[in-house]
Amino acid sequence: MWRIRTHRMGIDRGSKVLFSDFVTDGAMWTGEGDREIRMTIAFSEPFTTAPAVMASMSMWDIDAATNSRIDISSENITKDDFEIVFRTWGDTKVARIRAEWIAFGEVPDDDDWDVI
Numbered sequence: 107m108w109r110i111r112t113h114r115m116g117i118d119r120g121s122k123v124l125f126s127d128f129v130t131d132g133a134m135w136t137g138e139g140d141r142e143i144r145m146t147i148a149f150s151e152p153f154t155t156a157p158a159v160m161a162s163m164s165m166w167d168i169d170a171a172t173n174s175r176i177d178i179s180s181e182n183i184t185k186d187d188f189e190i191v192f193r194t195w196g197d198t199k200v201a202r203i204r205a206e207w208i209a210f211g212e213v214p215d216d217d218d219w220d221v222i
Contacts, residue, residue: 116157116213118149121164121206124192128167128201135169140195148187149209156183157211161190164206169199178205185211 124143127135134141149157159180168174177193190205 114154114212114215115210116151116153117208117210118151118157119206119208120147121204122147122190123165124190124203124205125200126202134194134200134203136199138197141193143192143203144181144189145205146187146189147207149185151213153185153209153211154214155185155212157185157209159183159188159207159209161205161207163203165202165204167201167203169201172197172199174198176200178203180207 122145124145125132125134127133134143161178161180163176163178166176168176173196175194175196175198179191180188181191182189188209190207192203192205194200
């Protein structure tokens with residue numbers, strides 16, 4: 107259980123198109139086998155420690171002629187940023203993906219003391 111003092115609770119969120127490979131004939135659209143896209147997302151302001159981050163898809167455009175194999179996650183989370191990771195495999199053809207994310211964590215307070 108992670109307990110956060112409510113007056114120090116910070117919530118940040120955003121939306122990002124991760125790729126549009128159908129436009130550029132990129133690997134997600136034309137490739138096969140294991141493929142991965144990583145995008146670093148900076149928080150609007152730093153958290154005190156690494157927050158809990160949830161990533162999801164809010165738009166996907168996938169070729170209907172192939173199997174839909176999708177994995178999206180948040181990795182390498184720090185107090186300042188994190189990576190959204192999108193993976194697919196096999197013959198799946200992904201034209202584009204938009205991800206939504208939300209981060210919950212403790213934020214600095216004006217009453218914090220920085221003892222050196």
